Amino acid sequence: MAPRLALAIPHGRSVAVWMRNLRVWRRYAVPSLIGNFGEPLLYLLGLGYGLGRFVSGMADMPYLAYLASGVLCATAMNTASYEGLYAAYTRMTRQDTYGAMLATPLQVADVVAGEVAWCATKALISGVTLFVVAGALGAIPLAGLPLAALPVVLLMGLTFGAMAVLVTTLAPSYDFFLYYFTAFITPMFLFSGVFYPVDTLPGWLQAAVVALPLFHGVELVRPLFSGELPDPLAVHLAVPAIYLIGAFQLATVCLRRRLLV
Amino acid sequence: MHGRGLTKHYGGVPVVDGVDLELRAGECFGLLGPNGAGKSTLIRLILGLAPRDDGELEVLGRSVPDAIRAIRARCGVVPQQDNLDIDLTAAANLRVYARYFGLGGPAVEARIDRLLAFFQLADRRGAEIEALSGGMKRRLILARALINDPELLVLDEPTTGLDPQARRLVWQQLRRLRREGRTLLLTTHYMSEAARLCDRLAVMDGGRLLALGTPEELLRWYVEPYVVEVPLDGEDFQPLSQAPGCRLRVTGDTAYLYTDDPGPLVDRVRTAGFDPPYWRPANLEDVFLGLTGYELRED
Numbered sequence A: 001m002a003p004r005l006a007l008a009i010p011h012g013r014s015v016a017v018w019m020r021n022l023r024v025w026r027r028y029a030v031p032s033l034i035g036n037f038g039e040p041l042l043y044l045l046g047l048g049y050g051l052g053r054f055v056s057g058m059a060d061m062p063y064l065a066y067l068a069s070g071v072l073c074a075t076a077m078n079t080a081s082y083e084g085l086y087a088a089y090t091r092m093t094r095q096d097t098y099g100a101m102l103a104t105p106l107q108v109a110d111v112v113a114g115e116v117a118w119c120a121t122k123a124l125i126s127g128v129t130l131f132v133v134a135g136a137l138g139a140i141p142l143a144g145l146p147l148a149a150l151p152v153v154l155l156m157g158l159t160f161g162a163m164a165v166l167v168t169t170l171a172p173s174y175d176f177f178l179y180y181f182t183a184f185i186t187p188m189f190l191f192s193g194v195f196y197p198v199d200t201l202p203g204w205l206q207a208a209v210v211a212l213p214l215f216h217g218v219e220l221v222r223p224l225f226s227g228e229l230p231d232p233l234a235v236h237l238a239v240p241a242i243y244l245i246g247a248f249q250l251a252t253v254c255l256r257r258r259l260l261v
Numbered sequence B: 001m002h003g004r005g006l007t008k009h010y011g012g013v014p015v016v017d018g019v020d021l022e023l024r025a026g027e028c029f030g031l032l033g034p035n036g037a038g039k040s041t042l043i044r045l046i047l048g049l050a051p052r053d054d055g056e057l058e059v060l061g062r063s064v065p066d067a068i069r070a071i072r073a074r075c076g077v078v079p080q081q082d083n084l085d086i087d088l089t090a091a092a093n094l095r096v097y098a099r100y101f102g103l104g105g106p107a108v109e110a111r112i113d114r115l116l117a118f119f120q121l122a123d124r125r126g127a128e129i130e131a132l133s134g135g136m137k138r139r140l141i142l143a144r145a146l147i148n149d150p151e152l153l154v155l156d157e158p159t160t161g162l163d164p165q166a167r168r169l170v171w172q173q174l175r176r177l178r179r180e181g182r183t184l185l186l187t188t189h190y191m192s193e194a195a196r197l198c199d200r201l202a203v204m205d206g207g208r209l210l211a212l213g214t215p216e217e218l219l220r221w222y223v224e225p226y227v228v229e230v231p232l233d234g235e236d237f238q239p240l241s242q243a244p245g246c247r248l249r250v251t252g253d254t255a256y257l258y259t260d261d262p263g264p265l266v267d268r269v270r271t272a273g274f275d276p277p278y279w280r281p282a283n284l285e286d287v288f289l290g291l292t293g294y295e296l297r298e299d
């Protein structure tokens, strides 16, 4: 039969997939939360205090606040990526969780939507954790609009969750994810303005960075930390949203090809 | 359920090859066949879990895949491979699965209690999946398949790998489900299971249905009433091929002589110098071997 070329739209029932993951997470919530503190705390302490001694400020902000705004987005990216890669791959293959779901009224788009929403939820959880840590370190300027950064964390979680699930649907094994990190996630982490302004980079690299989603997350959060509105707001929202929608559609097609054969 | 010309190819090879199949409401239908016959693939086509290459299909009066969401809401599925959620306890597996159907609340909790009791798992409700035996897992999957009170229950080898006690328990529950008026479609390669449970059977091989009927009809149509089994012990079976009034089949170290009248044949085999033969009424296994061949399958 001819494949249908309609856009995949998830059903509200995909909440059940999200709830399944939440229920499992709650069983191991405490160790998972403690694990969340570790890495961002190291970046803030190691780089913020260490480098902060030499860098008095960046873009008219204390360096610790500058760093915290970038690390917030990077943490969302990393958390959503790990969940959408390793954890989702285990559910797709070894545990056949998706196989069980697809024998119910749930459709492939519902499973993908539930998984992506869960990736974003975990990104939000680690974002809030980081907020608490960074706030305690005095890295969050209360004068700004710091809480407005949390929806951006959610957007980063959705975008990188969808991209990770897409990679998972194409992955032949866990080893595949290392390529994704080396070729994509780690360079984005280093060059997207998390640690220093992007305009210090050569022009061709700047062009590449601007075409990728993490840069726009950072550009959204940083002004909010100093109480300003991001500019141009529409562009910084649209680029991650395009990645999100594109990755979701492709992931749905690829997962269908992988599981329903 | 009503399918015509159902066809599925893998790598250019037809795995389900123009199958016509109709299930009657409230019957238990058995699909028999050697490994690789295409039983699981046919079931996946019926459930819309694999797109078919050709054919027409209606399940519960709705067409697949257009109405698949509505159809699945009224189906229960037991897959060939266990796929319980190992991150959840036994009862949580049922609770979360019910959510996939949009079901929750006190009615579902009461149903979970009833299903766990029905499958003798009440004392395991808080158990981790990895702590359950193979038989308990299979029963929990059956319980899971019933969480939405399905009209059609599709079971792919529900008892494979179970010990005889566990298998009998599952049979008893399946018979009870049939008495409740549910339609059952199951695959198996245990002939005794098919004979005990099924109102009608189809023997499948190479993606085609080779025979379809009630167990009695299959016995009547495809095999003589009696079989004389002769252990061969490496001896030449040629002398047996001249025996009158019988049909000879040889597999491994045994010759099977199918006949209407075993008495004279037994005497003849004994006087021909073979080890003492033994005779029995023909059963579904003989029908199965007759239709699908006596050679060993590697798959």
Ligand SMILES: Nc1ncnc2c1ncn2[C@@H]1O[C@H](COP(=O)(O)OP(=O)(O)O)[C@@H](O)[C@H]1O
Pocket: A261, B010, B011, B015, B033, B034, B035, B036, B037, B038, B039, B040, B041, B042, B299
């Ligand atoms: N997803 C698949 N891709 C390729 N070949 C498959 C796939 N699924 C089944 N097959 C092949 O189709 C044939 C029938 O398989 P199956 O339906 O599982 O048989 P049965 O359930 O009767 O043992 C086998 O030869 C098997 O290798």
Ligand SMILES: [Mg+2]
Pocket: B039, B040, B041, B080, B156
């Ligand atoms: Mg099978």
